[in-house]
Amino acid sequence: MAVSPDGARAYATNLNNGTVSVIRIDQAPTISGTAPAGTVGQPYHHAFTVTGRPAPTVTVTAGTLAGGLILSADGILHGTPTTSNRFEFTITASNGVGDDAVLPVVLDVTDTTPPATGSLGSLGSLGSVGSASWTS
Numbered sequence: 001m002a003v004s005p006d007g008a009r010a011y012a013t014n015l016n017n018g019t020v021s022v023i024r025i026d027q028a029p030t031i032s033g034t035a036p037a038g039t040v041g042q043p044y045h046h047a048f049t050v051t052g053r054p055a056p057t058v059t060v061t062a063g064t065l066a067g068g069l070i071l072s073a074d075g076i077l078h079g080t081p082t083t084s085n086r087f088e089f090t091i092t093a094s095n096g097v098g099d100d101a102v103l104p105v106v107l108d109v110t111d112t113t114p115p116a117t118g119s120l121g122s123l124g125s126l127g128s129v130g131s132a133s134w135t136s
Contacts, residue, residue: 026095027097029050030093031058039110041082043078052093058072088104091105
């Protein structure tokens, strides 16, 4: 028996009749990832990690996305949020093999970009500019 390089098929030789059987290897879906925070009016893009064979379809199965965001069938959450809040929803990856993969998601969307952390401190006195004379 041999497996294709992409792991999608196994090849088995049938010695009695001199044939080769090609067997498709299916894989149950998995989904993972943590959605980073978003900001109202700013473009948002997050790709959840989705695996399985055949390729799973990802859908929102509970809760509500932030206004302005959509979830593509391949697990990409994108758009421009129009509403601030904490959004809790569930996404599900399914491909008909084994159990569906379910991921609860919490997405915080704020009205403004959070301020930078840290401090530049005081620049203090930069000194004064004097005059210089040049002689040759």
